[in-house]
Amino acid sequence: MNHTDNSELAIGIENGSDIFEDDNHASELFDNSEESDGEADNQPDSQLDPQFLAQRKITKQRDTQKQKEAGKHKKRVHDVATTVDLPHSSSAISRSITEFTKFMMGCSSRNFQLPSPPAENEVQIWQDWIVERKDVIQKHLDAYIERKQPQTKAEKNFLVNQELTRIKRAILTTVYHPAATVKNSSFSLAIKIACDEEFKTSGFSRITFDWDKPNLDNSKWNGATATILASHWMKWRATSRSLLDDSPVNPVKIIERWLSTARKEIKRKETKKKGNKTPGDPSSLSAIKAKHKSHRKKVSEYRFKTALAVFPDNPEVSALFQNLDTVSDYEDNKDFRLPPVRINPTWRSTVFANLAHELDRATIQLAPQKSKSAISGHLARDQSRNATEDEAELEKVPPKMPIDAYSGDYLGQLSVLERDQMGIKDDISQYSLTSALADISKKTKPVNSMVE
Known part of the structure; x- marks a missing residue:
């Protein structure tokens, strides 16, 4: 390259x-010697057969194309x-x-x-x-x-x-x-x-x-x-x-x-700077942050209440979703008709993310018929993307979570002292997040589903 x-x-x-x-x-x-070209190339084109010239041109074009494709x-x-x-x-x-x-x-x-x-x-x-x-x-x-x-x-x-x-x-x-x-x-x-x-x-x-x-x-x-x-x-x-x-x-x-x-x-x-003209401007950065925080708080409440209903014998699961920072941030979709795009937190493990999303599915399934559409719209996401490095630096990582709630990459960046300060224990709890995910998945999938 x-x-x-x-x-x-x-x-x-x-x-x-x-x-x-x-x-x-x-x-x-230090050597200015030049290699001699072929005899045909040394002759003026006027002395060469026209058919030969045409064929040579075609050959050169083919060679050039082959070189481009090879490149x-x-x-x-x-x-x-x-x-x-x-x-x-x-x-x-x-x-x-x-x-x-x-x-x-x-x-x-x-x-x-x-x-x-x-x-x-x-x-x-x-x-x-x-x-x-x-x-x-x-x-x-x-x-x-x-x-x-x-x-x-x-x-x-x-x-x-x-x-x-x-x-x-x-x-x-x-x-x-x-x-x-x-x-x-x-x-x-x-x-x-x-x-x-x-x-x-x-x-x-x-x-x-x-x-x-x-x-x-x-x-x-x-x-x-x-x-x-x-x-x-x-x-x-x-x-x-x-x-x-x-x-x-x-x-x-x-x-x-x-x-x-x-x-x-x-x-x-640059885009946000152009839009952040006055404090009352709905497109300003502060207004966007406030809107996102309110939205994420609502998602956190939904997940907490649903977890209480789905895991009555394991209150430690529902306790995880009381923290607003467990909810991923999002960005508005370029197409306003589509749901926003989820920004995956770098600290969150895959199993914890999947558990949160299954709780969203359970929330919609448990909602009254008249509220299903509104709740579904609130929880819907069009797609997801990983957080950028700058977004990752600004993430608020919730402390005192089970060790399996954190990603391996994030844990690998912490020292022993930092883990202790955050209250992260090395042992996985008796009722792990993997077990919780398996249990809720059995309840949210269709009864006649062939997927185990």
């Missing part, structure tokens, strides 16, 4: 011998290979990578302000700087080899690599503006200095992204930036005493996924 090429543009020159990965590449810079297939295979196994966005390793990205941009709090995208002149200076530095280095190497007069190809390549290692940081500098250092971060100042230094020696003016181009294939700047950040996160992971597991991960792809989330969040804030 292009972001791999971008990394070569950004750091290939800086990394000395990377410019000459093999002997053939090194010799290209598309290669890209599809590459995309599948690099995206299907990405860890969940709320997993510890994904959050670590995105937190490192924010750390390097100086984003210090939940309500952080993302840096502005690179201006056109910043991108142009960066691109020109790469070409200019390549030219300076090449001229220096030409003079150096001329002075040394190596006798063999191997000797010449050795001298080139040796000289590149010596001068890789000595030629050309750029005006670089590092972001402010985030205090109380798990990332050290040393890793920030090293990362900033690579951005500086790669010609960048600062660390930021073109937020309108989350796909790294569409922005050389974004691709190179993500690659450098991923490289230094990997170095931090390898040398730090992190609790993260050592499973393989593609940090560049995780950064790319976060860029899509960041772009959506920027657009959402």
Whole structure:
């Protein structure tokens, strides 16, 4: 993909011998020989048979089409290979990578302000700087080899690599503006200095992204930036005493996924800012939050009352739904005729979510006939989506719930002290949520259902 090429543009020159990965590449810079084309290609077209010209054109078109199809297939295979196994966005390793990205941009709090995208002149200076530095280095190497007069190809390549290692940081500098250092971060100042230094020696003016181009294939700047950040996160992971597991991960792809989330969040804030004109405006942010809270409170009351009726011998189940924060938030559907879209909380386990939804079904089934339509409309959801990283940070996680109410990813992010503070016990209760879900499912499914 292009972001791999971008990394070569950004750091290939800086990394000395990377410019000459093999002997053939090194010799290209000092050998101007050209291979001869076929005899037919060397003849003027006017001297060739028209039928031959027509056939050659058709053949070239077929070859071009085959190359395009092969390229598309290669890209599809590459995309599948690099995206299907990405860890969940709320997993510890994904959050670590995105937190490192924010750390390097100086984003210090939940309500952080993302840096502005690179201006056109910043991108142009960066691109020109790469070409200019390549030219300076090449001229220096030409003079150096001329002075040394190596006798063999191997000797010449050795001298080139040796000289590149010596001068890789000595030629050309750029005006670089590092972001402010985030205090109380798990990332050290040393890793920030090293990362900033690579951005500086790669010609960048600062660390930021073109937020309108989350796909790294569409922005050389974004691709190179993500690659450098991923490289230094990997170095931090390898040398730090992190609790993260050592499973393989593609940090560049995780950064790319976060860029899509960041772009959506920027657009959402812009839309709400435009609509938040007056305190009384029904489209204002405060009014929307109040509306959602009232709606979720009603859902919580429905579930609590239904749980009392369905689980009379297990009041601990109904007690779970007294907390408003157990109810997922939602966003209004773009089509006002459809129910809202559920936003799945990152902390909530699948079994707890399924239990809540079965209680909704039971609520509708137990409702008086005259109220069924209204209650059904209140509980209906068109579809669901996972919470974004920014939404996850703002979630209020209810404490003192059974351990099986929390997702494994969320529990994995908590220390022993944090679990104790939240009142989370390690043991699953005698009447587990899985048992509760199985019992209520038997009551809500049709009597003649064949599903066990």
